[in-house]
Amino acid sequence: GAVVSQHPSWVICKSGTSVKIECRSLDFQATTMFWYRQFPKQSLMLMATSNEGSKATYEQGVEKDKFLINHASLTLSTLTVTSAHPEDSSFYICSASGNTSGSEYEQYFGPGTRLTVT
C-alpha cells in the first residue's frame, strides 16, 4: 500500500512554456502533499506543502506565481511550472502523507519527474 504516482516521468519543453506535473496517491487519501526539487548530486529541497482544499505553503525563496500548486482532491496535487526557463530544469518529486496503514505522518514519495527546459 501507500503508492504515489507522478505523471509525466519526464518532459522536455521550450523556454517560456508552462508544464503541469501530476501527483496522485493511488491507494490512500493524502491529506498533505509535498513538492521537492532536486538538482543533480544534490539534496531534496522542499518547495511547498499543500493540504487538500487549502492554499499551498511555499518555502522561502520559492516563487508562488511561478510554481503553481493545486491540491483539489485527497488523491491529486498538481505542480505547474509557468514560463519555464532552463534554470528550472530539475528533478521534481512529490510525496504524500495521510490515511495509510502506517503512520499518518510518514511521507511516501512518487517516482519523480525530470523536467528539461530547452
Add this chain to the structure above:
Amino acid sequence: GQSLEQPSEVTAVEGAIVQINCTYQTSGFYGLSWYQQHDGGAPTFLSYNALDGLEETGRFSSFLSRSDSYGYLLLQELQMKDSASYFCAVRGSARQLTFGSGTQLTVLP
C-alpha cells in the same frame, strides 16, 4: 531552521559493514528518518527513529541519540545493489522533512 551534516561519500566492499553518520541542528524535532535513492529514482524510506536507541530492519539498522543530536545508519552484509545515495532527514514538525545533503555509497566487488 534546520541543518544536517552527513559525509558526502563512503566506499566499502561487498559483505562489509558501513556506518553513515548524521548530525543535526533543528528548531524542532520529532524524529530522524533515513532514505535510499538510486540514480534517477525516487527516495525510498528505510527507517525512522523518534526515540533514542537502535532500530533494526533486516540488514539495515538506525540509531538515534537526541541528546547528542546525532544518528547513524548501519548497513550490514553490503551488496552491490546497496550502491546509492543515502539521506538522513529530520522531521521538524509533524509532517515536514528537511533532508541532509546525502551520502553517496559505493560498494566495490
